[in-house]
Each structure stands twice: as structure tokens, then as C-alpha cells.
Amino acid sequence: MRAGLTKTFAVLGAAGLLAVSACGNSDDGGSGDTATKDVTVFTWWADGGEKAGLDGLVSVFKTDCKDYNFVNSAVAGGAGSNAKQVLANDLQAGKPPSTFQAHAGAELKDYINAGQVDDVSGLYKDFGLDKAFPQNLIDQLTVDGKIYSIPANVHRANVVWASPAVLQKAKIDATKAPANVDAWIADLQKLQAAGVKAPLAISKGFAQEMLVEAVLLGELGTDTFNGLWDGKTDWAGANVTAALNKYKTLLSFTNADRETIDWPDALGYVNKGQAGYTLMGDWVAAQQLADKVPDSAYTYWPSPGTAGTFQFLADSFTLPTNGQNPEGTKCWLKTVGSAEGQKAFNTKKGSIPARSDANPADYPKYQQVAMADWKSNKIAGSCAHGSSCSAGQNNDILSALSQFSGAQDVAKLQTALGAALKTS
């Protein structure tokens, strides 16, 4: 019996020693000399054009910042759905990556409020970015007089993609955008009369949010629309009610399985001739190129009523508070903002550079049009893609829209949207 007891102690002791030594090992690994050279870049660009864009950026970083090592810390998953969870854990544990990807603008509020990212306005001056980026973009990025990230690219959200072949069935000219939402609804009615059952293809979640935003933008105008997000426009107004009613009408022209498909499926309905239109950001252009859909098979224009307005979203990089190797991170941020860096990234990802000094000839056909618009148009933000509201507000809006997709109660939706913007 005594021997048994001794053995038990021995086993427990050994287990304890193992546990202690395991801890010791991991500590040693974290504080080596080489660690200070590493720049850990956290993104959700794990494959496709996004990965290619990141690789382009890295090759520029390797020449410009020879003193540092790039360490890829990408987490796969559409629009960062998984990555954001992983990032939240790392930040909470006080172990931020050297820099992380985030949508530029108000979506950073959560990190700012939590004291997890540093002000980088100083770097804008150091790198000359305050002159290279358009002033109205800088205005959209500024939160309480400070800027917390450097954008790598710009995407446009308010784009409708149309199939000329389908529109031909109702003798609609696919090259010309309807003047406003009402004219679009009239065209949708014509298409339905011509036998296209669900002429407007749409998918779940953020795609419906983008459609609401496009209708609000078209009906209210750019300034009033931007006011919805910064509190200058009243969500309870009659103009908002009218716009939401038009959104409800638009939903009646959409596919029954809208809650169960993703945007590439909705685009597929257009490409296969089952639907006339879909509304989606201009990453569709890169997708169409990748899928080898011929240029003649689709057209695109700003969503009805929003011509002359560029509803933007931008991927950007931050400087986390107390991150490892802030000097290396600044060099990465310099690469991200530089003309070569933006060219290497955007020609591959299918977006346009945030800088206004880029040469359009370096880019494919769609991007050339977008670059011209980016220079001349008014700029609007987007909640669905983080430039105008925080992650929490976006979460509430998505929930309200999924409820609306079933119950179709406009008054309730309007109240819920107003309430969502009042939270943080």
C-alpha cells in the first residue's frame, strides 16, 4: 500500500514537472533575438485574387524593408468572419499581431474604444499620404480628428450588374441605367411580365444590406445619406420611410432562396440568364474575369439614382497598441501606402488604389472606369462594409434585415435601423 502511495506521488510529481517545463519552453520561444525583426501581418486574404494581391504587396515590402521579415498570419473565411474572432482573442490576450487588416472607417471604432490601435495621422504626414489620398477619403477615415489606419485599396459598393441577353426579353437597353429607383422598379415589372420570374438576384446577409443602402443613397442623395451614419439625418423621417417601402417593392422581385445563397450564386443567376440584375460591389469584376465570362455577357452601372456618387469601402492596415516591432510595422504601413505597393496589390486583387496618382493604363478595363469615377465623384460611406458604422451596429442592422426579409414590416425595420445606430 505504501509503495502504491509513493508511486502515485511520483506520477503526479512527474506530471507537474512536465507542465512546468512545457511553460518554460514556450516562453523561451517568444523572446528570441530574431523575433524583433518579424512583422506579423494578420489578414483574411488566404486565397484567390486576394492572396495574389497580398503576395504582390509582400514582394514590394521585401525590397523596401530589407531589415525585416514578413510573417504571414492569414486566417481563411469570407469577409473575415473567422479572422475577426481569432483577432479578438489575440487582442484580448494582449498579444496583438504587428499589424492587422480592418475595413477603413467607423468599423475601427470598437478597437479605438478598447484602446487597441494607435493614431497614425503622424505617418500620413511622414509618408506624404495626406497629399496622395483624396481629401474626401481622408475625411471619411478621420474619427474625432485622428486617423487609425492606412488604406491599401478602394472598392465600390453601389454597382448593379446586368445581363443584356435577359433585358432584351423586355426590350430594355442594358447599357443605360434607370434614372431612379422607380424607373428601375418599372423595368423589373416589364421583365416579370416578359417571363423572368425573379429578375433581381440577391443573396443573404450583407447583400441585402447593400441593396437597402443603395436605395437609401439613390432616394436621399449623398449628403443626406452620409448623415444617416453620423447622426445628422433622422432615421425616423418620411423620406426614409418612402425609401424603405421601395426596398420592400424591390425585394418582391427577388429570388425565393435569397436567405440561403451567397453573392457568387446570385451573380450566377445573372450569368445563366435566370435573372436580369444583381447588386454587388465591384469585386464582381475580378470574379467575372476569373470565371472567364466574356465582356459582352454583362454590363454594369451605378445603382439607380446614385450616378455621380462613389460608395466606397477600403481594406486598411493598423498600428496596434503595444504591438511587437512597431518600427517594422511602420515600414509595412509605408509599403501599403506607397505608389508601388498599391499598384502591386490592386492590379492583382481587382480593386483600385486609394492614391489619386496611379496610372490607369496599368489596370484592367473595369478598374479604369472606376478610377476615373473615384477622382470625380462624391464619396459615400457604407455600413455593410464598415466605413460608416461599427461592427456592433452592423450586427444589429443585419439582424433587423433578416427579420424584415420574412415579416416585411417597414415601420418595424425603420425603428430597428434607427435603434441600431444609437448603440455603440
Added chain:
Amino acid sequence: MHGRIRTWGPGALVLLPTVLLLGYFVYGLIAWSFNTSLTDRHTARKGPADYVGFENYVNLFGEERFLNSLKNLGVLTVAFIVGTLIFGVLWALLLEKGVPGESIFRSVFLFPMAISMIASGVVWAWLLNPSQGEDARGLNRLFETLHLGFLENPWWTAGNRWTTMASIALPAVWQLSGYIMALFLAGFRGIPGELREAARVDGASEFKLYRHVLFPQLSPIALSALIILGHMSLKLFDLIYAITGPNQFRTEVPAVYMWNTLLRSDQAKAAAIAIVMLAVVAVLVIPYVAYTVRQEAEE
């Protein structure tokens, strides 16, 4: 004195790691969550937080979204338990009567349980496509092809809560019925053959045999099944997340809502939802534990 330590000492020593680990990782963290749920820690900011009493709970129960998630959970649990018990008992009865190739059927019915819910959820998301008629896909396509058009329905995108949550329960029923079958089958096999023979000699019909002799013997199994299914349903997250995605009002249950809340760093509210979920599970499990302890004491 020395002798007494020798009797209980080794046992206590063996239990000690478990007690310590459970004490910290389960009960300690429950206490931690409860503590967080009483504060105003609504961002990820570190540092001290103020105590606000039960404000987070009061807010939760005044919120349409949370009440909706609780109602969804109630309907889901009823649909899941009833569905699984019906199929599980039915299959157990059929196999118990003896069929050729019984082991094959047993494996076929049990097999879905081996699949992780997140994986089966992805497949069921395709099967439960709400398109009907010519455009039908998934299960609706199957019905369409078999000329059973009247069975087609919008599944979880239907407006009413019962259809919606029963559609979500469907994959869970499919996965767990085999397990319930195995439980009941083992129960049936454990009943001594003499009992059946005695009943038959006394002239009991087959129905009466099951109703008055066999089923009463299975009540402990039925109770265990109920508890296992009940607590699984109350915690269900992965299946719903895979089928409908986050932020889907119509199918949201507290577990999904908690995840959403935590993702926006509202730690106090997320902790409050977690504690409400724990309370709901406790209502189910504690009477069961009390019952088993009493049973064991009697034996």
C-alpha cells in the same frame, strides 16, 4: 489516525486533479462569467468595470431579439426531442423484432451521429433550399421529381416559428435518432426473456406485452434520453450557424446570440446570456441528478 488516512488518502489523491481542474475550469469560470454579467463591461477595454447589479438581465428580458431567441429555442427543443424519440423508438422496435441484416441497419441508423454537426449543417443548408416548383433544389427538388409537390415548403425561411424551427430540428433529428435507437435497443435486450414468456403464457397480446411489461422497464432509459437530448438542444449552435449563418433573426437561439454579442466585445451582455442558458439547462439537469442520487441511495 494513520490507518484512516491510508483508507481514504489514495482515493482523495486520485480525485484531487479532477477536483482542481473542474473547480477552476468549470465552476470557477461559471463564477467569473456570473461576475462579468453583473458589470458594465460592454467593450474590450481592460481595467476596472462598475457593478450594475442585474441591469444586463433586465435589459435582456426587455429585448425583442433575446425573447425571440428564447421562443425559438423552446420550439426547437420540443420539435427535436419529440422527433428524435419517435424515430429512435420506432427503429428500436423494428430491429428488436428481428430483421435480416440487423447489424447493417443498426450501423446505417447510427452512422449520422459520427458526422460533426458543422459538416452535416453545410450539407443540410443545401438540402433545405427554399426554392419551389421548376427552380426547386435540394429536398424540394426530390419531392418535385417524385411528383410529391405538396410536400415542398420554404423550410426555415417560412414565416411561422414552428415550420422554421422544425426545419432546423430536422437535421438534428436525423443525426441523433440512431443514438436513441441504440439506447432503447440495449434496453429491450437487457430485459430477461423469462418476463416475455411469462406474459405470453398469461395470454398477454403483443401490444399489452409492450405497453405493460416492456416499456415500464425502460423508463430510466427514456429519462436519460430525454436529458441527453434536452441539454443538447439547449446548447445547439454549430448546426444553426452552418445552416443559416450569423445574424439570422428567424432562427437565432441564445447560443448564437451570445456568440454574436461576444464578437462585438459586449462581454457583460454575452456573460448574462451564458448565465441564462446555464439556468435553463440547470432546470432540466438538476432534478435528474437529484433523482439518480436518490435512486442510488435506495439501492
